[in-house]
Amino acid sequence: MTADHAAHFLLYGRAxxxxxxxxxxxxxxxxxxxxxAIEWIDIDDDPLLEARYNERVxxxxxxxxxxxxxxxxANAVLAALASRRS
Known part of the structure; x- marks a missing residue:
């Protein structure tokens, strides 16, 4: 992992x-x-994201x-974070 590629979560949802x-x-x-970091993305702000994720959020x-x-x-999250370190 390079410094210019810091890890961050994207969390797609609705308010x-x-x-x-x-x-x-x-x-x-x-x-x-x-x-x-956690980047929150409200799918209702973008019609393409709303169409893609709709009821999956x-x-x-x-x-x-x-x-x-x-x-x-949590197990999937921890495994993904662990794989970034190796």
Whole structure:
């Protein structure tokens, strides 16, 4: 990993989505522990994203790979972070 390619999560969701709020709240301590930023993207602001993700939100991505949708899969997140370090 190079300095110009710092890890960050992309969290696709909706402002009114309780599952999105839940995933974000569960992800925040993991992101803080590993020093990884979370970029929140409201799909309702972009018709293309809304069409792509619609009822799948929340969807969590890291480095272009989808880690989980609807509920946080902590094991998948930790495995993805571990693979970045090797």
């Amino acid at each position: 009114w989505c309780h599952l999105c709020e839940d995933m974000r709240a569960e992800l925040e301590p993991i992101a803080q522990r590993f020093g990884v 929340p969807v969590l991505m890291l480095d272009g790979a989808e880690l989980c949708e609807h509920r946080l899969d």
